[in-house]
Amino acid sequence: MKKRSGLVNVFETFGRSFLLPVSVLPAAGILKGIGSAFTNASTIEMHPWMANQTLQIIMGFITMIGSVAFDNLPVIFAVGVVVGLAKQEKGSAALSGLLGFLVLHNTLHYLLSVSGQLVDKSAKNADQLMSLHMQTSVLGIQTMDLNVFGGIITGIVVYLVHKKAIKMQVPQVFGFFSGPRLVPILTIPAMALVALGFFFIWPYVQVGITALSFAILKSGYFGTFAYGVIERLLLPFGLHHGLNWPVRTTELGGIFTIDGHQYAGTINAYMAALQSKLPIDPMITRFSSGKFVYNMFGLPGAALAMYMTAKPEKKKMVGSLLLAAALTSFLTGITEPLEFTFLFVAPALYGVHALLVGTTMVVTNMVGAAFLTPTGHGLINFLIYGVLQGAKTHWWWLFILGVPCFIMYFLVFSFVIKKFNFKTPGREDDDETVALHGKDEVRAKLGVKTQKDRDQKNNMPPIHEHALALIAAHGGEGNISAVDACITRLRINVKDEDLVEKDRIVNQLNAMGFTKSGMQMQSIYGGYANQLKIEIQSILGLGE
Template identity: 30%
Template sequence: MKSFSSIEWKSSAKNSWEMFKKGCGNIMPTLSKLSKAFLLPIALLPIAGVFLGVGSAIASNSVDGTFGYFLGSLLNKMGDVCFGNLPVLFCISVALAYTKDSGIAAITAVVGFLVMNGMQAALLHTQQLNIDTTNLWVQTSIDENGKAVWEHFTSVVVDANGKGKINWADSSINLQNIMAWGIGSSEDNLRMVNSNFELIDGAGSVYYSLLWINKIPNGLITSNIGVNSLNTGVFAGIFVGAIAAKCYNKFHQTQLPSAISFFSGTKLVPIVTFVAVIPLSFIFMFIWPYVGMGLAAFGQASGKLPGGLDSFIYEVAERSLVPFGLHHVFYAPLWWTNAGGSIAEAFNKATPEQQAEFVKIWSANHSVLAETLLNGVSEGLKFQTIRNMISSDYPDLWKSMGDQTMAYSVIAKINVLNFTDLEALGLNIGRFQSGKFGFMLLGLPMAGLAMWLNVPKENRKEVMGIYFSAAFTCFLTGITEPIEYTFLFLAPWLFYGVHMPLAAISFLFAGLFKTHVSMTVSGGFIDYIVFGVIPYFGSKAMSAKSAFAILGVSAAMAPAYFFGFYFAVKYGNVMVPGRDGSTNVQLATKAEYKASKGLNVDGSKIEEGKSTKASAKDAVEEARIQKATKIIEFLGGEANIVDVDACASRLRLTVKDGSLVDKDGIISLGGATGALIRGTNVQVVYGGEQEAIKPRMIKILDEQRKSKK
C-alpha cells in the first residue's frame, strides 16, 4: 500500500488551499454584486420608514375623520406599501445588479415573479373536511371552569356527491349559540373548522394544502402583488431576479430564424424567463412549506436565548461581514423573513402563562378597544378573542414576519397591538436593530475623537474637519463607514479586536433591556427620533425603559469606545490620518482647489474671457477623467477589467487577474480610505466619489475597446 511522504502531504495541502482561495476569489464578485443589489431597495427604506413612523404618530393621535387622521393615514400607507412589496423590489434589484442596470431585465424579473406566484396560487387550496351525522360538533357555551362545552350536531344530510350539508330546519340547536365548529369521532379528538368546514388553527385562520403538503399555516401564505401564494419573503424574489438576469445576459442578443425573427433579442428574454421560472416555482412548492416552518421555529428558538445573547451573536456575525460588503446578505432574512420571528407564531406558541400576561397588558394598553371587544367574554376566552380579532381584521399585521417588518407593522397598527403587548408573548422586536444606536450615536463618534487626539497637536487643526464631520454624520444618520474605514485598512485588528466586540456588547445590552426601537438602515439620531421618541410620546408604543435605555447604552459605549481606541491607536502605533505628519487630509478635490485659485489642473492660468465657473467645472471634469484613467491603469489596464460597478460607499470591480492590481497606486490618487482585493474581486472605499468615478471609467473603457477593434 502506497503511503504519502510529508512532502507529498504538504504539497497536497498547499494545492487544496490554493484551490480553496481560487474558489473564494471567484465567488466574491457574485456575492459582491448580490450585496450591491440589496442596497437598491434598502436605499428606499429610510424615506419609507420616516413616512410610516411619522404618519402612524399623526394618525394615532388624531380623531377619526379629521384632517390629521387622513394626513397621517396617507403618510403611513405611502411608507407601508414599500415594505409590503419588498420581495418584488428585491427581484427587480437583483436583475438590475447582474445586467448592468438593464431595464429589460427589470421588466422580465417582474414577469417571472408573477408567473412563479401564479403557479402557486393555482395549486393552493384550503382543506375542507367532510361532515356527516357522526362527526360534526359545535361549541355552545363555556362552563364555570372556563372549559368549552361541545354538543354533537346530528342535523346533517349528505348530497348526491357525498358532501355533507347542514339541515338547518331540523336543527335542535340555536344557531346563535354556536361559538365554534369541530369535526371528529368524539369530543376528545376534535379538529377545529370554520363555518365552511375548512380546517383552521387555534387563531381561526385556515390551513392550506399545496400538492401533497397539508396543514400549511396561514402565516406562510400571503398576497404577493395581488397573487395569493407562498410567503417566501425576499428569498423567491432574489432567485427570480437572478434567473431573469441570467436569461437576459445569455439571450438578449440572440438572433432567431427569419420566420420567427420578431421574437429575437430582448423580446426573447421574457419568453425564456417565463419558462425558466417554472421549475423554480415547483422547487419552492416542494420545499418552502418545510423551510418556512423551520425558519419560524428558528426565529422562535433564537428569541428564547437568555439575556440578549441572540442580539450579541447576531452583531458578531453582521459586523464581521462589513469589511467584505456582505452584511446586507446576512441580515436580510432576519429583518424580512420569519427567521427573525413571526407575530402569528408568537400568538400560536404562547404558553398559558404568557396568554394570561398578554391579556392583562393588552387590556391596560388598549382599554377602549378592550371594553368593546372583551365585554361579557369569559376569562378563558379573552386571549383567543383578541387573537381572532387581529388575525381576521388585521391580516397584514398578523402575517408580518422578520424583525424590521414586524416593527413597522406594529407602528402602522399601534392602536391595535404594541411592542409591550408582544413582549408578554416573548417577542422581543428590535433585537436585531436596536443595538446599533449604542455605537452609532456616541460610540464611533467618540472613537473618532480618540483618533483625533492621537494626532500631534500641531496637525490637529488641519485634520479636524475630516474627523468631526465623519463623527457628526455617524451621530446624525448612522452612516459609519467614514470612521470605520479610516482605521479598518490601516489596522484591521482595530476593527476586529476593538470595534466588533464593543458593537456586539452594545447589541447585548440593547437586547437585555428589550429596547424595541427600530430603524431604517442605520441607527442615527434621526432614526431614534422617528422610531423611538415619536412612538413613545405619540402613542406609548413601548415602555419608557425600552425607549430611553438606548441612551443609557449609548452613554456606556461612549467611554468604552473612547478609551479603547485612544490607547489602541497610541500604543499600537496606528498611523491614522494626520498622525503620520501629513496634513493634506481634506474633503475638497485638487481640481476644485486649483479652480478656486484661477488655475487649470495642470497649473496653467485660466484663459481670459472664459468664465471662472465654467473653467472650474471643466477643470473638475478633467481631473475626474484623469483619475478614472489612472485607476484603469492601476487595475492592470483595460484588458484586465471585466466589470465596473459601485454601491453606497465603494467602487466594486471584477478583474481577470487580481495580482496585476496596484492597490497602493489607486490609494495614492486620493479620496480612497482603503482597498480590498479578494481573488478577482476588487473593492475601493470612497464614501461617495465612487458614483462619479464609475460612469467615467465605463466611458473610458468603451472608448479604449472601440479603438482596438
C-alpha cells in the same frame, strides 16, 4: 492575498442586488413612521388632541402611502433584484422580473386548485386556515406563502435567464424575438418550472426556515453579539448586505405574532408593532437598536480618542476632519469615514471596534430598547422611528446607554492607539498628509477585490473584438455620438460620416448590408444587431 472563493463572490453579488429594492424602504418607512406616530391608539390616548378627524385622515393617508412598499415587498424584490443584477438591458430585466413573479404565483394558484389544497377564502376562519396551510394572497392571487423569498428567488432565476438569453443567437427567421425580447419569452417556462418545484419542495424548505428562525431567536444574547461582530467584519468586503437584508425582510429575522397575525422579518414585524397597543418585543429590534447607540455615541467617542492622541501640531487640522465625520455618523448613521479610516491605518483597531459593537448591541437588547429603522441608524431616523412613536419604543435608553458607550469607545481606543502606537489621523510621520480614508482606498491597500471589480475586469464577451472593430470602422470613439439597434439593424450616429469605413463594415465585419439616414449609419446584422449594440454601449460607456 488569495483569490476569493466563488461562494464569497456569489454572496457579495447576492447582497449587492438587495440595494435597489431596499432603497425605497427608507422613504416609505419615514412616511409610515410619521403616520403611525399620529394614528397609534396608545399615543392618541395620551394626547387626545391627535384624535382630530382631519389630522387622522391626513396621517392615515400618509401611513397608507408608506405601507404600499412594505405590503408589496415580494414583487418589489422580484423586480429590484433582477434589475440590480443585470448589467445591460435593465428595462427587459424589469419587465421579465414582474412577468416571472406573476407566472410563479399564478402557477402555484393553479397547482393548489387542481390538487384540492386551495383554502376556501369564504370560510369564517379563513385567515387561520390560510396561515395553517402556508397560503396567502399576493397581488390578488391566492398562492403559497413564499414571503420575500419568492421575490428574491424570482429575481435570481430571471437574472440567469436574462444573462443567457440577451446574447443568444436565434435563427434569422426569428430575429424579431432575439436579444431583450427573448428574455420574457423564456422567463415564462422557466418560472413555471420553478413554481412546480416550489409546489413540492417549499413546504419542507419552510419547515427548515422556521426551525432556523426559532434557533436564531433562541440564540438570545449570544446571537445578538455574534450578529454585531460578524456584520461589522463583513463590511470591508461588501458582504454585509447579504446578512442584513434576509434578517430584515424574511423569516430568518424571526417570525413574530402581533395582534393574532404573523409577520416575518424584523422590518415587517416592527411596522406592525407600531400599530399595536401591545409593547414592542425587544427581540424584533435586537439587531437594530444597538446600531443607534454605537453610531451616535460610540464612533464619536472613537473620533475624540483619535483627536486626543494626535500630535499637538496636527490637532487643529485633524480636529475638523474628525468632527465632520463624527457629526455625519451621529446625524445620519453614515459611518464609512470613521470606520474605514481606522481600518486603513490599523486593521486590529477595526477588530476592537467589532467587539465593542457586539457588546453594545447585547447591552441595548438586554435593557429592552425597542427602536428600529429600515436603514440609516442616526439621529434623524431615531427621532422618526423612536421618539415620535412614543413610550413603547423605550427611546430614552439611547441616551442612558449612549454616554457610557461614548466613554467606553474613548477609553478603549485611547489605550489601544497609545499601546500599539497606531498611526491614526494626526499621528502620521511628519511627511505624511493628514487624511481620512474611504472604502476604495482601504480595499486597495488590503488587496480586497469585490465582485464589482471582477465584473469590470473580466466582462469580455466573445463579440468584444467585433464591437471594437466596428467602433474603429465608424471613426473611433470620438466620432460616435449614439448607439442603438432595431430588430435587424445596428444604428450608430456619427459626427463625421467621412470617417466611416462602409466597405470594411460590409466586406470584413460581416454586415449583410449598409445604409445611412442623415448622420446615422445603419449596418444590417439581423438578430445579432442588438447584441452588438449592447457590447458597443458597454465599451463606450453610453446609456441605453
